[in-house]
Every structure is written in C-alpha cells, then in structure tokens.
Amino acid sequence: MSEIAHQDHTEKKAFLVNSSSLKDVRSFCRDVFEKLQIQQDLKDELVLAIAEAAQNIVKHAFKNAAKPNELMVVQISCENNKLQIAFYDRGTPVDPKKVKHREIDNVKPGGLGTFFIQEIMDVVEFKDGKKPWINHLVLTKQL
C-alpha cells in the first residue's frame, strides 16, 4: 500500500475500438498516473492491466471486427487512495463466468491478458452496463 496520499481525481476518454487505439489508451493512462504521482513500477503494472482490458474489448467483445466509429470509454478515478478504472463498450455481452485465463503452467500462446489483470488488480468486476453501454468492467486497486 502506498504511503503517498494521492489526490482525488477523475478523468475519462473515449477511444475507437481497434488495436491501433491501444497505444493511445496507454498514453492516456500514463498521463493520468503522472498527475496522480503514482510510482513508476506500479504505473507500469496498472498501464499493462488497463491495456489488457482494452485489448479484450477489441479482441473478444468485438471479435476484432468493430464498426469503424465504434467507441469504448476508459474512466480513471482516484478517491481516498482507491483507484478505480471503468471500461464501457457496446460489444457482445460478456458472461463473467466465461472470462478465464489459461492454466499458467500450460505454456502456450494466448490466454494471459486476463491473468495479468487479475494479478495486478485487487478486484475485477463486471457490472450491469447501463444504456447506451452493454459491458461495464471495473478494475479496482488500493494505492
């Protein structure tokens, strides 16, 4: 747990649902975490977890075939040293029971993104998507 009292802060940004947006998602996160004065190692981990969740939206919720103007929204909030990252998208509804990573000892390509998210974050939770959104994922980490 961090000894720094991070300021309360919220920012959100919309991104096109495609793989070339992932670098923009990372850049947005790095900027916000800079403002929150999160230390480098933790910042790297959080950026990875967020980028993996965004990648899952592109790859799984939209199966790499989103319409050209389709958007996903990433919102980063810090309140009382609790960091919450919310994702909103209008892809195929996600069944949380089916979101699993591969067995880590069964070495093969793929299936690691969800593992990284779960390793890095304290809580990974799918909430009911409110219109116009379908999926609403919330990642939480106590700083």
Next chain:
Amino acid sequence: MSYKVTEEGNIATIHLDGEIDMDVTEKAKEVIFPHIDAGKEVHLNLSNVQYMDSSGISVLIESHQKGLEKNTKVIIKDVSKSVLKVIMMAKLEQILNLE
C-alpha cells in the same frame, strides 16, 4: 515498432524497438518467424523494447516453440527491466532462453 536484422553465419540477430502490443504482433512474427523457419539461431534483442503486453509475450512463446520444432534456438537478449517483469509475471523466465 521498428526492427533491424543482422546475420552472421547461422545466427540472425533481430533488434526490436518500441512497444510490442496486439497492433504489431503480426509484423513481429513476419520479422522473426522466417529466420526460425530457415533453421537459423535467432537472437532477439529487446533492449529497446520498453513495453510488452500479453500479445507480445505470445510472440515470444510461439518463437520459442517454433525454435524447438525446427531444432534451433531462440535466445532473448538484453531484456529491459519492464519487459522482464512481464515475462516473470507470466512465469516464463525458466521456459524462455533469456540471456
């Protein structure tokens, strides 16, 4: 992502540069796999890769497995601290050839 390839004898050294994510994995495979398929020993230098996600890790696993199939080696060299952390999170530091 940019790259540079140098060849000396049976060794192909591939320097990758930039961030390796889902958007560039196909390009990374196109650069790496032909050398493995040709039976070369591949030295993958990652000193200038500061970010790698699960898609990039998958390319490392595929390259390693392809190397085993082709009876050659893929050696990952000069891994940056941030990428090593991701490799270790995936518990691959004992599986991949790291130097």
